[in-house]
Amino acid sequence: MRFTPKWKLWLLSQIGLTLIASSFANAQALSRDPTDPDAWRHSITPYLFLPLSTTGTSTVDGTSVDLDLNLSEVLDILQGAASVRYEGWNGDFGIISEVYYVKLGEDGNLPIGNATVDVDVRQTFFNVQGAYRFAEGVNVSGRRYAADAAIGVQWNRLKQEIDLAGPGPGMTLGGTEDWFEPLIALRYAVELNDKWSFATRATLSGFGVNGDDLQYVALAGFDWKGWENTSLRFGYQFYGIDYSTDRDGGEFAYDIDQNGIYAAVAFHF
Known part of the structure; x- marks a missing residue:
């Protein structure tokens, strides 16, 4: 590969830390069974986030690199990813959990001394949330709406x-950091017709705990129930993280903002 004068290999490697996505802000709250409103309802949603723009700063061993990347540069170094969200609801109470993993990497030659460089970037998170539906009803158009809030804890690596x-x-430069942080979320969903619904969700986590000043997600999109127990979801998402800590080699930090397209398929049972 050709190594650019601006350490592009290092710069591109950092994008993996913010491929953190969240699943579609879905209409799960609208799926109460009218014949048994207190029955458990479940959904499993594999999802994908495609960041069209990524800007910010990555710091490894006290050295910072500015980021300004597009989607094609991210896909060039993607080596694997998996993400899924679970929701279970009984009446107005729910349990939500997400698991996410991404691995990016690259290797090449430095333009000095015939040295080689191998970049390994991985990001994993797992969270558990307790949710409560605090509002639901029918709007002036005769369509159902619902709103819920959630609070939980997230483990990050x-x-x-x-x-x-x-x-x-x-x-070897850099390393690995693990931490727990609190999380809160708010969601609103409304039916548009028998097949389509619209939803929006905001999530905040970190709040200065264990080095993460703030992570945020703001997203909006649509759910199309094309089959009895399966629906497709798509929309647009904004994401950001501001994490930093001190290591023996120097500051280890990631301060980034992203926006892009997300897509998902949801299985209901």
Whole structure:
């Protein structure tokens, strides 16, 4: 590969830390069974987030790199990803959980001393939330609407590691950080017709706990119930994170904002 003068390989590697997505702000709250309103309803939703724009700063061992990336640059270094969201509701109370994993990487040659560089970036999170539906009804158009709030805890793992090898001793920059943080969310959904619904959701987490000043998600989109127990979801999302901590080698930080398209398929049972 060709290594650019501005350390593009390192710069591109950092995008993985904010491929954190959230699933569609769905209309799960509208799916109460009229024949048994207190029966459990479940959904499993694999999802995908495609960041069209990523801007911010990544810091490894005290050295910062400015980011300004498009989707094609992200896809060039993507090595694997998996993400899924679960929701279970009984009456007005629900349980929500998400699992997310992404791995990015690249290797190449530095323009100095025939040295090689291997970049390994991985991000994982898992959260559990308790939810409560605090409003529901029928609007003036005769369509159902619902609103719910959630509170929970999220475990995060970020890895930014760069291995340098070549003439002389090699070296490793960066490393891995794990932390827990609190999370809150608010969601609103409304039916548009028998097949379509619209929903929006906002999520905040971190609040300065364990080095994460703030993570946010703001998204809006549509749900199309094309089959009895399956629906397709798509929309637009804004995401940001401001995390930093001190390591032996220097500051380890990630301050980024993204926006892009998300898509999902939801299975209801």
